Amino acid sequence: MAYRLKLGAALLGLLLLSQLFAGCRAPARKPAPAAQEPTISLYVNQTGEVKRMKIEDYLPGVVAAEMEPTWPLNALAAQAILARTFTMKKIAEGGVKAHGTDASTSVEEFQAYDPTRINDNVRRAVEMTRGEVVKYQGDYINAWFYASGGPQTAASAVEGMNFRREPAPYIQSVPDPGMAITTAENKGWTAGFSKAELAAAVRKVTGQDPGPITTVKVAAKGPSGRATQFQVGRSTVDAPALRLALGNDRLRSTLITSITTTGDRVTFKGEGYGHGVGMSQWGAKALAQQGKSPQDIIKYFFKGVELVKAW
Structure with a gap:
């Protein structure tokens, strides 16, 4: 009997303690507040002034400049997500150091606007797509795009670009x-250069003179068929760099189908327009016309990425 009384008293004590501490539970943790929309500084190259604006007020000027504004909504929305991602990554890397701003209106320094x-x-x-960005394993991707692949x-x-600064898996x-x-021009284009133009571009890229240009050919290709190196005379030249030196609006891509030399002229034929890395804008338009969402479009061109609401 004494044993039962002691056991009952112990259970009663535990019950009283449980009731006492039931009223002293830690308060429920509040959810983390959503990140606020950033305000960025924009250097206006045409006037030299610096404007401060919300990023969502800045982005329409980028999307309108980088893609035809009359294109399907979902293609423009995919472009908006990439433009937002591009902006945030560049800001994280230090922005436009030449002006001490987050962004600029120059396509050479930042992106078109x-x-x-x-x-x-x-x-x-x-x-x-407000606040939506693309990340890979928690980091902003390099949100590359171009006209046609x-x-x-x-x-x-x-x-596509001989970009080696960081991995882009x-x-x-x-x-x-x-x-x-x-x-039609993106499906198949022709670009002609004089040998003097070609020699000057090689010197700009390599710092070396190619000598007499009797041979111009693709010296190496990547998995998609793009030239990664050209042989120009006695020089082997990085193909993406030579394209930029010759003018990326003239040598429209490194997806070369033929090179011919006739007298003083060298003629390249190829397909596509741009470096071919990341999202094709014409491809985005085609997918949007098929009813694909902006997120579907981005995941078609970029593998293993996640789309995240940053604010």
Whole structure:
């Protein structure tokens, strides 16, 4: 009997303690507040002034400049997500150090910007993707894009741009669905250069004279078929760098189909327009016309990425 009384007293004590501490539970943890939309500083190259604006007010001017504003909404929205991601990554890397600002209106320094082209379609594309960015394993991706990839996009940033500063494992080679709808010039183009122009471009890239230019050929190709090196005379030249030196609007891509030399002229033929790394804009248009979402479009061109609401 004494044993039962002691046991009952112990249980009663535990019950009283449980009731006492039931009223002293730690308060529920509040959810972390959502990140606020950043305010950025924008250097206006045309006037030299610096403007401060919310990033979502800045992005319509970028989307309108980088893509045709009348294109399908979901293509513009995919462009908006990449523009937002590009901006945030560049800011994280220090912005435009030449001006001490987060961004600039120069396409050479940052990305294109033209607020005069903004329409309701562009505004809606930015609004519907508000705060949305692309990350790979928690970090902003390099949000590369270009006009047209030809039949196949580049297999890596090294192949398309000789970009080696950091790994970009989210780049993949896929068929470009925009090949069916892009302009005739992007499907097949021809670019002619004098040997003097070619020699000057080689010297600019390599610092060496190629000597007499009797031979011009693709010396090496990447997995998607893009030239990674050219042989020009006695010089072996990085193909993406030579393209830039010759003018990327003239040598439209490194997806070369033939090179011929006739007298003083060297003629390149090729497909696509741009470096081929990341999202094809014509491909985005084609996928949007098929009813794909902006997120579907981005995941078609970039592998293993996640789309995150940053604010």
